[in-house]
Amino acid sequence: MQKKVVVFSQIDQEIIQRLEQQFQVFQISPKLGDVNQQILEHTKDADAMIGAGRLLNASNLAHASQLKIISSVSVGYDNYDLAFLNQKNIWLSHTPHVLTETTADLAFTLLMSAARKVPVLDQWTKQGQWKRTVGPEQFGMDVFAKTIGIIGLGHIGAAIGRRARYGFNMNVLYHNRREKIELAESLSAQYCDLDDLLQRADFVVVAVDLNAESKALIGERELALMQSHAVLVNISRGSVIDEAALIDALSRGQIFAAGLDVYEQEPLQESPFFTLANVVTLPHVGSATAATRKRMAELAYQNLVDVLVHERAPRYVVNPKFE
Known part of the structure; x- marks a missing residue:
């Protein structure tokens, strides 16, 4: 059975295509209704999440019983409830240096x-x-x-x-x-x-x-x-x-x-x-060039593959030791 990846924000289309070749992919979209409700529903059976810019915590990840990694397309990670992720043994990875x-x-x-x-x-x-x-x-x-x-x-x-x-x-x-x-x-x-x-x-x-x-x-x-x-x-x-x-x-x-x-x-x-x-x-555009955002998405993809395919810790991990 294919592993499931939830894409929770807009990311490079080429990366989405590569994910779809390997995994079952669901993309969160405001056009489909309440975003947090979508996250709550579609992380029930998700193995991984990838994206940036959304608050992810005990509330909207309450049913994420088999989630292994959240691969953030960002350097900062203040949007994520790190204590909750540590408690649930969920890797959080990010994309430093490339931006x-x-x-x-x-x-x-x-x-x-x-x-x-x-x-x-x-x-x-x-x-x-x-x-x-x-x-x-x-x-x-x-x-x-x-x-x-x-x-x-x-x-x-x-x-x-x-x-x-x-x-x-x-x-x-x-x-x-x-x-x-x-x-x-x-x-x-x-x-x-x-x-x-x-x-x-x-x-x-x-x-x-x-x-x-x-x-x-x-x-x-x-x-x-x-x-x-x-x-x-x-x-x-x-x-x-x-x-x-x-x-x-x-x-x-x-x-x-x-x-x-x-x-x-x-x-x-x-x-x-x-x-x-x-x-x-300016509207939070520090990393917003086409080339840099592509490099960030590529690194986030590699972090995700490290866990789901190679069954190892992601290269750039925020929480290397779970509590």
Whole structure:
């Protein structure tokens, strides 16, 4: 009997075709009704799940008695109830590394766009307001040779640091749970405590995992430490920043601007951010290039095959030891 795979989000069509050649495949779709009800029903006899962007927990996996792996097409895994998966001996795999450079590119896109007021000036030009030489209201701030503070010097943080140091001759500061001496030396980067970094950096980029320590890491107190000309960029998770405090700081001009790709609630339909000229809002597209998403789907497929076909642990596993 063929093993069953539930596809719980849109993924690369070629990967779906390959799955269909090997397994019985069911694709969750909002067009078919309540998504959580579909998950609850179709995981009763499922051996694996693959996808991203949905909350999976004890509620919608209550009947998943033979589920062996959830293969997430993502790096982050805060959408999954890890304690429940460990209890049920369900592997959770993810797709690190393949999106590092693409996400670092996006971080710098946000940084540059916010610093130079790109979205506002784009609309200003298209609306026919460019009638004379631009004045101070259209001025942005320099990036070259400024100071960047990177919160979270993992793979993506390091890639951002390389762009900053070698592309823009920036002074690199970083804060991390532990010092990374060898990596920091390659970037001429200086380790700082969080408060020191916030006070010194012209640009602050948040690139940490979401966990108990990092939730609301940047709030009213931390924003007050930043320089008035500073730009804050978040490519990690929305909950790392207290959005109400950030909206207040941007509204009052306490910091110059922000560039955001992630939010506390996604997708973001309405927000005070939309009324602010000094914030760039993107729809969680850090890894969203065709080539990178294809590589992520391929890696997720390989993780799934490791378990269902080769009967071994997936290559990139989040929970290597079940509780």
